Amino acid sequence: MRLHLFFLALLFFFSFSFCQSGQLSTNAEISVLTVGQGDNLNDAFGHSAFRVKDRNSGLDIVYGYGRYDFNTPNFYLKFVQGKLNYLMGKRKFSDFFELYRYYDRTIQEQKLNLSQDQKQRLYNYLINNYKPENRAYLYDFFYDNCATKLRDVTNVTSNSTITYPEISEEDKKTFRELIHEEVGHNTWGSFGIDIALGSLIDKKATKEEQLFLPKYIFESFKNVSLNEKPLVKSSNTIYKSRYGTAYKTNFFVSPIFIVSLIAILIIFITFKDNKNSKRTKWLDVLLFSISGLIGVLLLLLWFCTDHTTTGYNYNLLWAFPINLFALIQFFNKTQKKWFGGYLKFLAIMLALMSMHWIIGVQVFAIGFLPLLIALIIRYTYLIKYYKTT
Template identity: 40%
Template sequence: MIAKNKVLGLIIFLLFMSIGSVQAQLYRISLLTCDPGDELYMAYGHSAIRVFDNVNGTDYVFNYGTFNFNTPNFYGKFAGGKLDYMLSVSTYADFITTYAGEKRAIREQVLDLNSEQEQYMVEFLQVNYLPERRYYRYDFFFDNCATRIRDAMDLVLGDQLIWNDEQVQEREKTFRDLIDEYVLRMPWADLGIDLALGAVIDRVASPQEEQFLPDYMEEAFARAEIQGDGPTRPLVKETNVILDFPKPEQGVIGAFNSYWLFWLVAILFSAITFIGFKRKKLFIGFDIALFSILGILGIVIFLLWFATDHSATKWNWNILWAFPGHLFLAIALFSKNLKPWVRKYLLAALILADAAVVFWILGWQSFHPSLIPILLVIILRTNYLYYNISKYKPLKA
C-alpha cells in the first residue's frame, strides 16, 4: 500500500512538473538585434522584440522604430523634434524578409523568463500597442527603438534584473564617441551630425545609457542575470544567428570627404592672403563667399538650438565660428564704402573663432576634426581684414 502511494505521489509530482513545463513554454520571447545598413537612417542598427506563441503558433515582431510618413507636416515635425514614432507589429516572416532584402544580419537572444514574466511582457506589449498608447515622442539618445525595450525589461523584471554593468564601467565613452563609431565610413554624415549636435552629448554615457545603441543593448542583455525567483540565471538562455551578412566596413572613408577638401580650402585662402599682402589687395570676394556660408550655417545651428525640441542640439558651440551674424558681414562687404561697424565685427569674429578653439581644447565640446582648417581660415582672414580693410577699401565716416 505504501509502495502504491509512493508511485501515485510520484505520478502526481511528475504531472505538476509537466504542467509547469507547459506553462513555462507558453511563449518564446526574444530580443532581435539587426546590423547597421548602408543608409544613414540604418547606420546604428535596430532592435525589436519577437513573441512566438507555442500554443497558437503565431509569431510576431514588436517594433518601436516605425513612424507614419502620412503624418501632417511630416518634415516640419521631424526637423523640429516633434515627430512621434510608434510601436508596430508585423509577422516574423515579413520582418525577416525586409532585412534579408537589405542584406542586414539579425541575431536572436532568447530570454529565460518564467511563465509569469512572459505573460507580463506579452500583456505589456499588447497594452502598448493600443491606438492610444502606441505613439511616443522619439528621442535618438533617450527614447528610441532600443531604450523602449530596455525600459520594458526593467519594468517586467524590476529588481530581479541585474545588468552587471560593473564589467564595463571603465569604458567611459561619451555619446559622441558612441555614435562616431557607426558613421566613420560616412564622413559627410559624420560632419553634419557633429555640426548639429551640441555639447550636451560630450558627457560620458553610463552603461545603461549606452543601450540606446542596439549593439550595446545586445551586449548588455548577454551579461545580465535574473535573480530572486529561483537559482540565479542568465537573462539570455540561447543565442541564434537568424541572418548572416558581412557588416559594413567601419573606418573606411570615401575619397571625397571633408578632411582633404577643407585643407584645400585652407591652402587656397592662405595663398590669396599671401598674394593679397604682397599686392596690397583684399580679394574680398572670397570672404563674401566664406562668411555667407558660415552665416547660413549659423542660422541652422541657432534654429536647432532654440527653435526645436531636440534635446541633443542644445548648447552647440559650433555657433562661435559659424555665427548667424556672419551673413550680415558678407552683405556689408558687398558695399563700396564699408560701415564703421564692419571692422569692429571682424575683431569680434576673430575672438569668437579663438574662443571656439579654446572650448575645444578645454573639452567643453568636441568639434569635428575636419574643421581645423576652417577655423584656421576664419582666424587668418578676420585678422588680415581687420588690419588691412581700411587701407584698401574706404570706410564711411
C-alpha cells in the same frame, strides 16, 4: 472522414482563438533581435526588436519601435522641430527576416530567461502598446528610441528592476564617442551630427545610457542578471551578413578631403590677395553668408525645437549669425570703424572654439579642422587689410 475533418477544423479554431486571446503556452519564447548596421545613415546604428514565438499556436511575430508615418501632417516640420511621433510596429518574423536578409544585415537573437508569468506580462504589454491609441510616442534618439524601448519594457514587465553594473571611469565614453563608433569620424553623417548637436552629448554616458545603441543592448543583456539568473539563456545568429554591410564614405568624397580642398582654395586666394594688397570680395561675402545662415539654423535648433541635444552648441563660435548683417560692409566703399573690431571679435571666437575643442568642452567635426585653419588665416588677413586701408 467527415468526423476527422470536423475535429481538425475544431482544433484549428481553438488554436486560432488561443493565439488571438494573447495567452502564451509554456513553450513560448520571447527573444531580443539585434540587427546590424546598414549602409546609409538612417540604418548606421542598427535596430532592436522583440520576437514572440509560440509553436503551440503558430505565433511568430516581431514587435519593434521607431517607425514613422510619412503621411503625418507637416511631417518634415515636425521632424525638424522634434515633435514627430514615432510608432510601434508589428510584423511576421518571416517578413522581418526576409527584409534584413535582402539588405544583407546581420540578425542576432537572444532568448530571454523569463518565467511564464514574466513572458505573459511582457507579451500583454506589447499587445496593449500596439493598440492604435497607444502605439505612437515622442521619439528621442538618445533616450527613447528602438533600443531604449526594449530596455524599458523589459524592466517594467519583468516585475523586477534589472541592474546594469557601472563601468569604470576610464572605460566610460561620451555620447558623441558612441555615435562615432557607428558612423566613424570622417563621414558626412558624423560631420552633420557634430555640427548640429551641441556640447550636451560630450558628457560621459552611464552603462544604462549607452543602451540607446542596439549593439550595447546586445552586449549588456549578455552580462546582466534578473532575480539572480542570467537574463539571456541562449544566443544565436539567425543571419550573418555576407559582405559586412557598414556605413562608410569614400575618402575622396569625405568631409576632410572636400573641406581641405575648400580650405586650400581660401588660403591660396588669401595669400594672393596679400601679395597684391587687395581683397577678393566674393570670397568674403560667401564665407559670411554661409557661416551666418548655419548660425541661424543652429540657433533655431537650440531655441525653437524640442530636441534635447541641440542646445549649448559652440559651433556658434564660428557660425556666427550676425555675419549676415555684417557682410553689408563688404559692399561699402568705406567701412565703418566698428567693422575692424568685429573682425577681431570673430578671430577671438575662433580662438575660443579651439580652446573648447582642446579642453573637451565640445568636440567638433574632424572634417572642419582645415576650414578652421583657413578661417583664422582669412580673418587675420582681413584685420590687417582694413587696418592699412
